[in-house]
Amino acid sequence: MHYLSAEGLTKSFGITPLFENISFHINEGDKIALIARNGVGKTTLLRILAGKETPDAGKLWIHKDVSVALFEQNPVFEEEKTILENILHLQHPTIQLVKQYEEAVQQQNTALLTSLISKMDDAGAWDFEHKVKEIIGKLNINISDQPVNTLSGGQRKRVALAKTLVDIGFEEKHTLLMMDEPTNHLDVEMIEWLEQYLNYEKITLLLVTHDRYFLEDVCDEIWELERSEMYTYKGDYANYMEKKAMRIESELASIDKAKNLYRKELEWMRKQPRARTTKSKARQDNFYAVAEKAGQKIVDSRLELDMKMSRLGGKIIEMKKVYKSFGELTILKGFDYTFSKGERIGIVGKNGAGKSTFLNILQGLEKADSGKINVGDTVVFGNYSQQGLTFKENVRVIEYVKSFAENFPLAKGGSLSAAQFLELFLFPPEKQFTFLESLSGGEKKRLQLLTILFSNPNFLILDEPTNDLDLPTLAVLENFLSEYPGCILIVSHDRYFMDKLVDHLFVFEGNGNIRDFPGNYTQYRLWQKQEEQKQKTAAEKQPRKFAEHKPAEKKKASFKEKREFEMLENEIASLETERSLLEEQLSADGTDYELLNKASKRIGEIAQELEEKEMRWLELSEIIE
Template sequence: MHYVSVEGLTKSYGINPLFSNISFHINEGDKVALIARNGVGKSTLLRILAGQETADEGKCWINKEVTVALFEQEPQFNEDKSVLENIFHLEHPIITAIRAYEAAAESEDGHQIAEAISRMDELGAWDFEAKVKQILGKLNIHHLQNPVKSLSGGQRKRVALAKTLIDIGFEHKHTLLMMDEPTNHLDVEMIEWLEHYLNAENITLLLVTHDRYFLDAVCDEIWELERENMYVYKGDYENYIEKKAARIESEQASIDKARNQYRKELEWMRKQPKARTTKSKSRQDNFYEVEARAKQKMEDAKLQLEVKMSRLGGKVVEMKKVYKSYGDLPILKGFDYTFSKGERVGVIGKNGVGKSTFLNIIQQLETADSGKINIGDTVIFGNFSQQGLQIKEDLRVIEYVKTFAESFPLAKGGSLSAAQFLELFLFPPDKQYTYLSSLSGGEKKRLQLLTILFRNPNFLILDEPTNDLDLPTLAVLENFLSDYQGCVMIVSHDRYFMDRLVDHLFVFEGGGEVRDFPGNYTQYRIWQKEQEQTVAETSANQPDKKQQENNTTANEAVARKKMGFKEKREFELLEKELPALEKEKEQIAEQMSKGDLSFEEISKLSDRMVAITHELETKEMRWLELSEMQS
């Protein structure tokens, strides 16, 4: 089925053209990745297709049976409403049935409950409810009654993603899903689940992403916006790189040919008298076409990274028997490690296991409970944090850079002024006088990287550096880090970025345990799956007969027992109580992490944490029993 046809689409902002006279088609089942530099118009093109913006010229036809869903980088919510209200905002028969069931359960009216259950059965709403729970669970979305305005940036992004995936489940089966950087703020497990979900659902997709493994797993075609044109490449990212190189080589040969012709035609133009014959007038018109081709520039401005790294001495960082805990939550248990020159370490683990605390301890931004941390005299840390630019006032870009230094020393000798250094980072003179608040997310990331390298660090710590960076800039950053002579420590959900740069991993397994794995992320995942398979095979071959008998007895008892109204009510209350307990647990952990509590306060919070953990375990077991009865 034909979904979208675009012909001669053109869009500019002021005097800056984004794309000109581009045409393309999207058919049912297509999965296309759209890539380009920041500011070239990827997000604008998606908004035009979604009807949120209009093009300057051209036609955009969308099949009337197709619903267009857009997941944006900056999601829009009703801020005063809860997470639940924002996610389930559609007026749809299934939504209405679920709401009616909830209302009937609250009223405890047996007749209404029977009608509501009948309606849920009729619409197949139970199956969709299970799908919704899967989406919310995999994206770690709880506390559905909290107002959206209380959420962090990462939580907002995950709620918006859940809202989009649930919406397209309610909508007509013919849906074009457009996603703008969906993997930002997702951990690796969430990204892998999203890959599987998008493939399993057989969705027609137009995707903007910088995650190359995600791109390869989900898409089979790549569109690139470059110099106002669109280029189409079938296949994966590696094939795109090869085909693009061949295209550029061909275009460069064409330009060289045009330049030779231009020199000859220019000489003829200079010799011609002012009076033109028809024939010479035709040649004159052709001259301007040749001139335009000859003056094309194939080499776009590229981010250049050349730093004069401060000398790194023999002693880098030594960590001996380092312990760190927040109350009953251990972060490090006797961690021992000595860093060497040029070491490249990846740091991975689930959220909340202490990765950021570990990075802060190394930089002495936080203190350990015990142990020794010796930092070499020559070590200069460069901290690329998720917090982004730290600004006290809204300065112009050039003013902000000059607060660090007026000039920058180069690796090959000499120095650059702040303005010249900005140009290397793709900030032309007119952009240098833009206020920081007016910069895009990618531009702010570039400026943040610039200010870090301006200090000539020899130990780089990069916490999620790939968010908001375009693929060309990422490629240059990777090449720079590959040749970088100092130490590099990376926390990233971008598996391609991690695989290319790290030699080994610190795997935070929880409970203060840190595994030093000798390999990159993909090698670790292969090893992890092999371990899981071995454990599963061992369990299958040596079952615990007593446990098996107990499980069989319990399952038979549950199977014999049907869920009555009392159990249904208990089940619904548990679904409200569990998120509340989880929230309180998170709040206690947050309080304990501040480090400004007295011993008595820490003791009380620790006791409450133990009590909540025990209560959660009990209630979760009961929830599982009731859910088995329900199914």
């Protein structure tokens, strides 16, 4: 089924075109990644397709049976309403029934739950309720009476993602799902679950992401916006990189030819008399086309910067028996480590495990409860935090960089001016005179990184550096960091970025335990899965005689288990009644064959459900009685 077509779409801000005369099609089942440098118009294009902005020119056609869902970087909520009210916001009877059920569970209202169970049965709402619970659970969303306007930025993104997935999960029409950086503020386990979810569900997808493993696993086509044009690549990210390299090589050869022709044509133009014949006029027009081609620049994302780094002495940082807690939450429990020159350490762990607190303690921005932290005299920290840029209004990019220093010294002598340094980080001359408030989120992040490097640190601390950065900028950053001679500490959920740069990991396992793992993130995940499999195998081989010698202490039933037990009794009774009615229907004379067939099939399903529920009822009865 054909979902969407765009012909000749053009959009500009001021005199600068974001994209010009681009055309494309989306069919059912397509999973497409849209990539481009920050500020080129990725988000604007998604908003045009969603009907939230209009193009300057061109046509857009969307099939009448297709609905478009857009997950944006800055989600919009009904701010005073609760998390659950925002997630289950659609005014459909089934959704409202599920919302009532979830609220009753939250309030532990047994009487209301009992009445809602039969309504859920009648509406066939259990499958949808199960999907809602899976999404909320996997995104680690705490359903409470908390209004959305009290949530942190990361919590808001996860709630918005849950809202979008619930909406499309219920949508009966064909849906085109468009997602703008969905992996930001998700930990790695959430990202891996979202990958599986998008692959398992029958979803047509247009995705903007900087997460290359996510892109690789989910998408089978890549669109790239570059120099106002759209380039299409079938296949995965590796294929895109190969084909793009071939395209750039071909374009460079074409530009070289154009430059040679341009010189000849320029010489001819200068010799021409003022009066033009028709023939020479055609040649003159062609000259301008050749000149435009010869003047093209192909931006190379490689960055070679021989920076003059502050010298690191023999002593870098020693941490001895460091403890840190917030109430009952333990962050560090007797942590010991001595940092060495040139170390590249990745820091991983679930959100809230204390990674950012650890970085603050290391830099002396936050005090440990006890222990010693000895920082060498020559250590100069460069801290790329999640807080972003702080700046006054009406300041231009070049002015902001010059407020740190006019020049950037190089290791082999000489220096780069602020303007030259900006160009290396993909800020061309025309962009350097833009006001900071006009920059995109990714451009501000890129500028923040640049200003940190401008101070020549020898110990870089990067806290989620890849959030909001585009793929070309990530390539620049990775190439720079791969040659960086100082120490690097990286907190990131970008698995590709981590695999490329780190030598070993600090894994925050919770309760103050930090594992020093010798390898990158992918190697750690493989090791982790192997350990889980070993534990599972060991548990299966564990002899059961153990329980005969020492009976386990009887577990006390929780309120949730008691409620489940009561509900199971009602559900079992309801299923048995339904089975009796169907059996009567089967034995009646003159019943339609199709109805008989349906009744027979349903009796088989009921038998399976009853077996599962009765087994669970027996398990719970041993705890409760």
